[in-house]
Amino acid sequence: MHYLFVIAALLTAPSSALAQDKYDVFIGDYVASGHIVSVCKNFTTYGVQDAATIAKQEKGLRRNKVLRILYYGNTDNLLKLGDYVLASQGVSRSKPAQLCRFAKSIVKNDEGIGRFLRVRK
Numbered sequence: 001m002h003y004l005f006v007i008a009a010l011l012t013a014p015s016s017a018l019a020q021d022k023y024d025v026f027i028g029d030y031v032a033s034g035h036i037v038s039v040c041k042n043f044t045t046y047g048v049q050d051a052a053t054i055a056k057q058e059k060g061l062r063r064n065k066v067l068r069i070l071y072y073g074n075t076d077n078l079l080k081l082g083d084y085v086l087a088s089q090g091v092s093r094s095k096p097a098q099l100c101r102f103a104k105s106i107v108k109n110d111e112g113i114g115r116f117l118r119v120r121k
Contacts, residue, residue, distance in 0.1 A: 022059060022061060023061060023065065023066065023069065024081070026055050026059055026061060026066070027066065027069055027070065027073075027078070027081065028081045028082060028084065028085040029085060029112050029113045029115070029116065030045075030046075030051045030070070030116055031078050031079065031081055031082030031085070032082040032083075032085040032086050032089075032113045033045040033046075033113050033116035033117055034082060035079075035082045035083065035086060035093050035099075036086075036099060036100075036102075036103045036113070036117060037117075038093075039093055039096050039099050039100065040096070040099060040100040040103050041120070042100075042119060042120050043100075043103050043107065043117050043118065043119060043120055044117075044118050044119075044120045045116045045117055045118070046116050048067065048070045048071065049067070051066065051070070051116065052064075052066040052067045052070070054115065054116075058115075085113065086099070086113075089102065089113070090102075103117055107119060
């Protein structure tokens with residue numbers, strides 16, 4: 001349940017006091033990519049299993065821990081974490097045009113949210 005405490009702390013702490021662990025950062029980026037594809041229909045993202053594999057291969061995170069958080073974590077907290085990550089980039093789901101421009105600028109980056117985004121074919 002450590003991740004739930006960290007997510008709750010993220011959502012209530014001032015931005016200068018945020019101390020995210022590597023799981024929060026990775027999962028926040030992944031959930032933010034899901035927010036993007038729910039609004040911007042010309043993008044797609046990886047499934048949860050693929051995201052967990054990326055977590056292990058690229059970040060050295062425990063695959064099963066990532067899966068457990070994404071499958072069994074508090075959905076509201078995960079969605080808020082994704083919103084927080086987008087807000088930290090200066091974008092919001094409530095502004096679709098801005099969000100889609102942002103997605104276009106980061107698609108296929110090797111870091112952050114962009115690592116999960118692909119242009120839909």
